[in-house]
Amino acid sequence: QSVLTQPPSVSAAPGQRVTISCSGSSSNIGNNYVAWYQQLPGTAPKLLIYDNDKRPSGIPDRFSGSKSGTSATLGITGLQTGDEADYYCGTWDSSLSGWVFGGGTKLTV
Amino acid sequence: QVQLVESGGGVVQPGTSLRLSCVASGSIFSRYAVHWVRQAPGKGLQWVALVSYDGFNKYYADSVKGRFTVSSDTSNKTVALQMHSLRPEDTGVYYCASSRGATTYGFDYWGQGTLVTVSS
Numbered sequence: 565q566s567v568l569t570q571p572p573s574v575s576a577a578p579g580q581r582v583t584i585s586c587s588g589s590s591s592n593i594g595n596n597y598v599a600w601y602q603q604l605p606g607t608a609p610k611l612l613i614y615d616n617d618k619r620p621s622g623i624p625d626r627f628s629g630s631k632s633g634t635s636a637t638l639g640i641t642g643l644q645t646g647d648e649a650d651y652y653c654g655t656w657d658s659s660l661s662g663w664v665f666g667g668g669t670k671l672t673v
Numbered sequence: 674q675v676q677l678v679e680s681g682g683g684v685v686q687p688g689t690s691l692r693l694s695c696v697a698s699g700s701i702f703s704r705y706a707v708h709w710v711r712q713a714p715g716k717g718l719q720w721v722a723l724v725s726y727d728g729f730n731k732y733y734a735d736s737v738k739g740r741f742t743v744s745s746d747t748s749n750k751t752v753a754l755q756m757h758s759l760r761p762e763d764t765g766v767y768y769c770a771s772s773r774g775a776t777t778y779g780f781d782y783w784g785q786g787t788l789v790t791v792s793s
Contacts, residue, residue: 566717599779601718608768608786609710609718614779652718656776662734663708663720 567592568653570666576643576673584638584669586653592664596656598636600629603650603668612651613638643673675699675782677707677769682787685759693754693787695769704771706730707752708780709743711789713765721767723775724752730775737763759791 569587576582586598600613611620613629616636628639636653653666681693695707709721721741722733728745742755752769766788770780 597777597779601780603718608783609770609780610783611779611781614781615777620781650717654718654720654779660735662732663723665718665720668717 566667567657567660567664568655568666570651570653570669572667573670573672575671578643578645578673580643581639581641582643582671583640584651584653584671586636586638586666588634588636588655588664590634591659592634592655592657593631593636594634595658598629598631598653598655600627600636600638601652601654602647603652605649609652640671645673647671648673675704675771677771677782677784679767679769679784679787682767682789684790684792686793687760687791689759690755690757691759691789693756693767693769693789695752695754695784697750697752697771704773704782706772706775707745708770708772709754710768710770710780711763711765712768712786713762716765719765722754723772725775732775756789759789761791764789764791 597615601609603609616631617629626641650668652668657664676698708723722743724743724745740758766786768786770783
């Protein structure tokens with residue numbers, strides 16, 4: 565059972581837009597920054613979004629992040645078949661004094 | 674740029690110990706901390722531990738507290754994860770990852786992972 569809650573799967577057609585939600589509590593998302601990761605099959609995770617809504621260098625602006633209260637959302641526009649992957653949210657949990665992740669969402673394009 | 678390479682994984686019996694290493698190259702000094710994150714077969718990501726690069730600050734997941742120890746050797750640019758009293762549920766791919774802060778920024782560089790299998 566993950567501390568952060570994500571939908572197990574989402575799907576959309578190529579070119580469409582999809583959002584992935586991540587729900588937590590005041591001890592994690594509510595008072596800390598959220599990051600999002602993409603994990604392609606058989607590879608290490610890759611940072612997509614950090615500090616709620618910032619993109620690392622090299623991440624296209626098709627990927628966006630937002631946070632409101634104790635929930636965060638990853639948005640992906642202009643979906644491509646290469647976006648098929650597992651997506652994870654993560655944040656620091658002040659009560660646990662550790663990082664926590666969502667259970668992951670499998671995106672099918 | 675930072676490159677991270679893990680090593681030390683293998684097949685071990687329950688109750689035994691194993692030491693994982695993460696060797697960094699590139700601009701590691703621009704990073705504040707190194708984390709260990711594991712992934713059981715077919716499962717999601719689980720954060721295990723973090724150490725500040727200077728070795729002074731350490732945090733652990735409750736599931737490994739008291740059994741795992743993380744350390745940093747700046748002279749060799751190496752972070753180690755010493756694992757004791759291993760259990761079958763510790764099985765998985767162990768990644769090291771760096772971050773610019775202990776509780777912020779996210780994990781921006783990752784190694785390729787090393788597989789640990791705990792089985793009798």
